[in-house]
Amino acid sequence: MHRLVIEVDLQLYELLRRAAKDHHLSLEGECLRRLQGADRQSRYLQALLADLRADEEQRRASDDQVA
Template sequence: MHRLTIEVDRQLYQQLEHAAQVHHLSLEAECRRRLSGLECQSRYLQALLAELRADAEEEQWRAPDDHPVV
């Protein structure tokens, strides 16, 4: 799994924390919910998410098979 570190200002962080509490989620789960849902209004974030998904798919494609070739 890839780890993504982002920097956010204090106000946005507090908004994310509040939303996580309202939805009974962890902060990470709230961020994932927003990124995966239609709430992602930023074109930059949409492009970033698409790039991360493409990287994950490429990594899975390049991963060696668990089954040895006989």
Template sequence: MQRLNLELEPQLFELLERAAHANNLSIEEECLRRLGGGDRHSRYIQALVAELRADEKQRRDSEQVA
């Protein structure tokens, strides 16, 4: 199993925690649901995934230069 660590602002974590509670899920399950596409309308998650992809591309590009 792959592990993903996220750093969230306290306000965003609270929103995620509330969503998990409202959906009767753990916070981990709510994150997986959102990352898996279960909540396609979440602009925050879409932006987070785009940022993670950009960071990964930049890391790969810098490794190729070195």
């Protein structure tokens, strides 16, 4: 299993944490809910997801070159 460490602005973290609590979700669940359009689209989360996907594509490309 891979571990992902993300630095998030404290104010954004608190907003996400409160929203997760209000919706009876985990922090991860709240982020996914927002990304799936159940709430207004978060540009920050969309950018974060794009960065994560790009990093994963680079890692896979690097793994393919090694193999």
